[in-house]
Amino acid sequence: MTTRTAARRPKAGAPGFKALATAVSLAVTLGGWAVMAANTQPAGPAATSALPPMPTLVPTPAPFVPQTISGPSTTASTTAAAANSQTNNLTVRPHAVTINPNLLPGPVAVTRSSR
Amino acid sequence: MSTDNWSAAGSGARSILSSIITFSLIASGVFIGAAAAVALLPGWLPALNASIQALDPKAYWYLSRASGFAAFGLLWLSMVFGLLITNRMARLWPGGFTAFDLHQYLSLLGLGLTAFHGLVLMGDRYINYSLAQLLIPFGSVNYRQAWVGVGQIAFYGLVIVSLSFYARRTLGQRGWRIVHAVSYAGFIFALLHGLLSGTDSSAPLVLAFYWLTAVTTMALTIYRILASQLARGARTAAA
Numbered sequence: 047m048t049t050r051t052a053a054r055r056p057k058a059g060a061p062g063f064k065a066l067a068t069a070v071s072l073a074v075t076l077g078g079w080a081v082m083a084a085n086t087q088p089a090g091p092a093a094t095s096a097l098p099p100m101p102t103l104v105p106t107p108a109p110f111v112p113q114t115i116s117g118p119s120t121t122a123s124t125t126a127a128a129a130n131s132q133t134n135n136l137t138v139r140p141h142a143v144t145i146n147p148n149l150l151p152g153p154v155a156v157t158r159s160s161r
Numbered sequence: 162m163s164t165d166n167w168s169a170a171g172s173g174a175r176s177i178l179s180s181i182i183t184f185s186l187i188a189s190g191v192f193i194g195a196a197a198a199v200a201l202l203p204g205w206l207p208a209l210n211a212s213i214q215a216l217d218p219k220a221y222w223y224l225s226r227a228s229g230f231a232a233f234g235l236l237w238l239s240m241v242f243g244l245l246i247t248n249r250m251a252r253l254w255p256g257g258f259t260a261f262d263l264h265q266y267l268s269l270l271g272l273g274l275t276a277f278h279g280l281v282l283m284g285d286r287y288i289n290y291s292l293a294q295l296l297i298p299f300g301s302v303n304y305r306q307a308w309v310g311v312g313q314i315a316f317y318g319l320v321i322v323s324l325s326f327y328a329r330r331t332l333g334q335r336g337w338r339i340v341h342a343v344s345y346a347g348f349i350f351a352l353l354h355g356l357l358s359g360t361d362s363s364a365p366l367v368l369a370f371y372w373l374t375a376v377t378t379m380a381l382t383i384y385r386i387l388a389s390q391l392a393r394g395a396r397t398a399a400a
Contacts, residue, residue, distance in 0.1 A: 060263060063263060069190045069194060074234070080209055
């Protein structure tokens with residue numbers, strides 16, 4: 047006499063592999079986010095305060111020096127001397143600049159040009 | 162002891178061994194994950210925090226990019242297991258039923274991550290997608306319209322193939338095969354989407370990943386075609 051046995055149902059596939067695949071895909075997603083965020087330099091106060099002071103672009107004008115004309119006073123020489131006396135002796139002098147960090151614009155917004 | 166009893170004992174031992182391996186895999190995964198979190202999170206947390214709390218938070222953009230890679234990897238693995246079934250290599254490893262189960266599971270998991278990959282972009286203020294732009298192919302007028310559209314079509318192809326698992330009896334063998342042929346187009350479209358609309362495509366590691374997926378899928382497909390032609394030839398010769 048033969049006994050009937052229930053048809054064998056295959057067991058669920060590979061639960062370990064499924065768990066591993068799920069964990070790895072989550073790790074790639076969250077880890078990828080973390081790596082991308084870490085590779086982008088955040089703009090902070092340190093970046094703005096480390097800037098060197100700006101140079102003075104417009105120097106203070108030199109003080110007025112009265113011109114004296116020597117020699118015989120002729121109309122021509124007076125005119126020429128007056129014209130030649132207008133020399134441009136502009137000099138750039140060092141000028142200390144103080145920057146108030148509180149008045150500087152906020153952190154630089156990084157554009158998405160890197161996308 | 163009869164042969165049946167020996168067979169039953171052997172089957173029981175295999176079952177216990179399989180359970181131990183499964184438990185070890187899950188436990189080692191949990192351990193590795195926890196150790197990695199403890200080691201890496203303190204260093205990463207400030208950057209993660211900044212990416213969420215900045216004036217223009219980029220966390221959504223980063224999450225979309227990262228989940229895109231994960232989804233494409235799952236799609237590729239699903240293709241690999243599907244091809245292993247059809248070219249009969251699954252008989253060697255991991256077994257026909259297991260390969261089918263993994264093929265289905267990875268496909269559904271990939272579908273979920275692909276949906277996340279798109280929908281998370283709704284939070285990104287720079288790209289500013291609406292739901293309609295995300296759902297309608299080629300609706301991405303703000304960003305690389307053509308290649309994002311190709312990715313959207315790939316997603317719908319993946320939806321059709323994944324849902325066909327539940328309509329196999331209704332579709333029949335021929336219909337099932339026709340629907341599954343869509344997965345090739347879906348894979349190629351997803352690859353093109355990643356290569357041509359992704360911002361990381363120029364990175365050597367990313368390029369290597371794309372090459373690996375393309376070459377393995379192509380090699381397994383060629384093997385499948387050759388194996389089926391050889392089998393058909395052998396059947397004809399025998400008849």
